[in-house]
Amino acid sequence: MHPRVGHINFLNCLPLTYSLLKCGYHKDMSLVMAVPSDLNKAMANEELDISPMSSFAFAQISDKAMLMPNIGIVSDGEVQSIILVSRKPINELNQQKIILTAQSATSHCLLKIILQKAYNLVPHYEIKKIDPRHLFEENDDYAAALLIGDDALYVNHNHQAGLYYYDIGEQWKKMTGLPMVYAVWAVNRNFYREHKAEVAAIYKRLRGGFDNGIKNKSLMLDMVKEKTVFSRNQLMDYFEVIKYDVDEVRLNALQLFYKLAVECNLLEKMPSIEIVEI
Numbered sequence: 001m002h003p004r005v006g007h008i009n010f011l012n013c014l015p016l017t018y019s020l021l022k023c024g025y026h027k028d029m030s031l032v033m034a035v036p037s038d039l040n041k042a043m044a045n046e047e048l049d050i051s052p053m054s055s056f057a058f059a060q061i062s063d064k065a066m067l068m069p070n071i072g073i074v075s076d077g078e079v080q081s082i083i084l085v086s087r088k089p090i091n092e093l094n095q096q097k098i099i100l101t102a103q104s105a106t107s108h109c110l111l112k113i114i115l116q117k118a119y120n121l122v123p124h125y126e127i128k129k130i131d132p133r134h135l136f137e138e139n140d141d142y143a144a145a146l147l148i149g150d151d152a153l154y155v156n157h158n159h160q161a162g163l164y165y166y167d168i169g170e171q172w173k174k175m176t177g178l179p180m181v182y183a184v185w186a187v188n189r190n191f192y193r194e195h196k197a198e199v200a201a202i203y204k205r206l207r208g209g210f211d212n213g214i215k216n217k218s219l220m221l222d223m224v225k226e227k228t229v230f231s232r233n234q235l236m237d238y239f240e241v242i243k244y245d246v247d248e249v250r251l252n253a254l255q256l257f258y259k260l261a262v263e264c265n266l267l268e269k270m271p272s273i274e275i276v277e278i
C-alpha cells in the first residue's frame with residue numbers, strides 16, 4: 001500500500017498541486033485532497049501518514065507526529081488569504097460575536113491571540129460554515145467573520161462598502177515583527193520509524209513539488225485559468241506573498257505563536273517539535 005499523503009486543496013498549495021497532478025510528483029502516494037480542518041482530523045486519527053496540518057493542530061498531536069524540515073505555508077506580513085471581515089472597526093469587537101470558518105485551526109488561534117494581546121478584546125466565537133459571497137444576514141447578530149484560503153482571497157479582492165477588512169498576517173507582523181507559519185507538513189511518528197526511506201522519498205517530491213511549481217509559474221497558472229475567479233495578476237501577486245520555506249527565524253516565530261497560545265489558554269502546553277532527518 002502506498003503512503004497516505006494529505007494535500008490542501010486551496011490555491012495556496014497550487015505550486016505543489018501543479019507538480020502532483022501535471023508533472024508526475026504524485027507517484028507512490030495515495031493522495032487525499034481536503035481542507036485543512038479535515039486533514040488535521042485525519043492526522044489526529046492516524047488515517048494519514050504524511051500531511052500538511054494547521055500549525056495549531058500539529059501542536060495538539062506533537063506527541064504522535066514529527067515535522068518535515070523546511071516546508072510550510074508562511075507569510076512575512078500580508079497574507080491575503082486569512083481575513084477578518086467586520087461590520088465594526090476592530091477595536092469595537094469586545095464582547096461581540098465573531099464567526100470562524102470551519103476549515104481552519106491556526107487562524108482561529110491567531111485571531112484570538114491578536115485580539116487579546118494587541119487589542120485587549122474578548123469577543124465570543126462561534127465556528128460555522130461561511131459563504132464568502134454572503135457573509136452576513138441583515139438581522140443576524142454577528143459582528144465579524146474570519147475566513148481562510150480561497151474564500152478569504154475572494155473577499156480580499158471583493159471589498160463591500162461599509163465593511164472593514166483586516167489581513168491577519170499583517171496584524172501578526174504588526175504585533176510581533178515576525179513572519180507567521182500557518183501550516184506545517186507532519187509525519188506520523190510510528191510511520192516514520194518504520195518507513196524512513198519512503199518518508200525521505202516523499203519529502204523530496206513535496207519539497208521539490210513546491211519548487212517546481214514556483215519555477216514554472218506561468219504553466220502552473222495556466223492550469224487554473226479556466227476555473228479561477230482571480231486574475232493572473234492577482235495570482236502572481238499572491239504567489240509572491242505566500243512562502244514555503246521554514247528557516248530558523250520562521251521556526252522561532254512559530255515557537256512564539258505556540259508560547260502566546262499557551263499564555264492565552266488556547267493550547268495546553270508547548271509542543272515537542274522534532275524534525276525528521278532526511
Ligand SMILES: C=C(O[C@@H]1C=C(C(=O)O)C=C[C@H]1O)C(=O)O
Nearest residue numbers: 054081104105106107149182183
Ligand atoms: C495562508 C493560509 O494558510 C493556512 C491556514 C491554515 C489554518 O488557518 O489552519 C491551515 C492551512 C493553510 O491553508 C490560508 O489558508 O490562507
